[in-house]
Amino acid sequence: xxxxxxxxxxxxRQVAAPVGASPRTMPPQLPKLANxxxxxxxxYANGGRTNLSDGSMFPPGEPIIPTAGLVPPxxxxxxxxxxxGYNIAQRPRATEQTSFxxxxxxxxxxxxxxxxxxxxxDILSRLEVRVQPRRELLTDGEDALSAKWRGPAEIIEAxxxxxxxxxxxRSWLVAFVRDLLEIxxxxxxxxxxxxxxxxxxxxxxxxxxxxxxxxHGRTPLPPEPAYQQFLYGVPGGWYTLAEMxxxxxxARTESVYGLSRVERIILRVNQALRKQNFDLARFTDGTTPLxxxxxxxxxxxxxxxxxxxxxxxxxxxxxxxxxxxxxxxLPPGASWQSQTGDDPLVDFDRFLLNVxxxxxxxxxDELGFTDTSNRSVGQSQEAIVxxxxxxxxxxxxxxxxxxxxxxxxxxxxxxTFAGVDEPDDxxxxxxxxxxxxxxxxxxxxxAARLLxxxxxxxxxxxxxxxxxxxxxxxxxxxxxxxxxxxxxxQAAAGVAPGQQSAGQxxxxxxxxxxxxxxxxxxxxxxxxxDNGKASQS
Numbered sequence: 171x172x173x174x175x176x177x178x179x180x181x182x183r184q185v186a187a188p189v190g191a192s193p194r195t196m197p198p199q200l201p202k203l204a205n206x207x208x209x210x211x212x213x214y215a216n217g218g219r220t221n222l223s224d225g226s227m228f229p230p231g232e233p234i235i236p237t238a239g240l241v242p243p244x245x246x247x248x249x250x251x252x253x254x255g256y257n258i259a260q261r262p263r264a265t266e267q268t269s270f271x272x273x274x275x276x277x278x279x280x281x282x283x284x285x286x287x288x289x290x291x292d293i294l295s296r297l298e299v300r301v302q303p304r305r306e307l308l309t310d311g312e313d314a315l316s317a318k319w320r321g322p323a324e325i326i327e328a329x330x331x332x333x334x335x336x337x338x339x340r341s342w343l344v345a346f347v348r349d350l351l352e353i354x355x356x357x358x359x360x361x362x363x364x365x366x367x368x369x370x371x372x373x374x375x376x377x378x379x380x381x382x383x384x385x386h387g388r389t390p391l392p393p394e395p396a397y398q399q400f401l402y403g404v405p406g407g408w409y410t411l412a413e414m415x416x417x418x419x420x421a422r423t424e425s426v427y428g429l430s431r432v433e434r435i436i437l438r439v440n441q442a443l444r445k446q447n448f449d450l451a452r453f454t455d456g457t458t459p460l461x462x463x464x465x466x467x468x469x470x471x472x473x474x475x476x477x478x479x480x481x482x483x484x485x486x487x488x489x490x491x492x493x494x495x496x497x498x499x500l501p502p503g504a505s506w507q508s509q510t511g512d513d514p515l516v517d518f519d520r521f522l523l524n525v526x527x528x529x530x531x532x533x534x535d536e537l538g539f540t541d542t543s544n545r546s547v548g549q550s551q552e553a554i555v556x557x558x559x560x561x562x563x564x565x566x567x568x569x570x571x572x573x574x575x576x577x578x579x580x581x582x583x584x585x586t587f588a589g590v591d592e593p594d595d596x597x598x599x600x601x602x603x604x605x606x607x608x609x610x611x612x613x614x615x616x617a618a619r620l621l622x623x624x625x626x627x628x629x630x631x632x633x634x635x636x637x638x639x640x641x642x643x644x645x646x647x648x649x650x651x652x653x654x655x656x657x658x659x660q661a662a663a664g665v666a667p668g669q670q671s672a673g674q675x676x677x678x679x680x681x682x683x684x685x686x687x688x689x690x691x692x693x694x695x696x697x698x699x700d701n702g703k704a705s706q707s
Contacts, residue, residue, distance in 0.1 A: 249387035270377030354428030466503025531558030608634035
């Protein structure tokens, strides 16, 4: 290495310096590489020598030589520092702090999460699947509902009515979204027919599937296995990317697993569960009575007499609603001390529920807590629910189904979901179109198509005249404009209106002569034919 550094210093070249500055030297450049993948190999061959520190004072220093064998042969970086032997048999998510089982249990035990999931499931029941051609494939004025496009679309829609061939689309989406919200792991197996076509999209429990990685820490490409299923704690089958799809809402570079909404608030969920246990214990194992009756200080009752009075008093009221609403006379000087008080930490319960609702992109109104809501607030919160809850989940499901449709059925189509449009979005767009239609910028038929409304008959565009009930068709204005342009051209050529130029007159005369010749020839042929018939007779 010392000899290499000596040779490097000897081979340094002089570089022109600014006026008044001393000349400086630059180290020899490393050989230009055809591919980045050879950078590490060049570093090994050059003894770790770079051009990062020579020729300057107080340099940053030479980087440490890459460790041989740590970099893959192609020189590309690892996506993340995965655990050594990651692919060797171990249960899914065993390398994470929170297991799939813990996430499932937390989601099932906390009623706040169950309420949020119920809102999602109710929204899914309103979805309407739509299969439409890609917009860039439609020509101007072409209707996506025409017979040309509806034929293949109906075949795709028939498949999506029951993606797995057993349950309907709503039930399929409920299971899809539930795994997405709780564990952020959705596994879908593509079952094939004998001819190789897609038969069904079968959901697999995401907590039973373990993603595999290759040496770069990324998902292996076919024909290598990309996923492995674990059943009863033992490894099961291997599946390639062509056989199984693995979806995550929150992808991470430092892990192959996602980050579910339950895991984001795992500390708050634990607090809520402990608070629920505390409240339950107050009613099951609590030792604080409903209240205490303090006898007067000068009452000379023995402990046995006090116990007898307590048993008689409680026995008279226990289970007797009529006696509980009647007035009772206590010994003179006795006082009642209530021990119930208000339910403790109710505000803390509300705080935990608010955090949970926010993590799921919902509002308290969606869960039925409308004590602090009004009409204006409710409308704004409904828009928040659309942007943060409905749109992300439906877009993820629609984009996945679009990829499947384009690969397995027809690449010209896109899958979308209707019935979950943003509040006031339709009204705002309709109002905008209503202002544009009278200006002639868009016709009523085109506006209806953009609003996804049925169009029974095309209506031409028009311009409304202010202060009058008449309208002018845009096509008529175009024709008038063309006529005006033609008149201007004739005027520039010195031709009076209603007259034709000499060239145009000659052209028209030639066309007239040709037509007359054709008529004469036709007349002669007809006459000859008649003469022949007369001679035969």
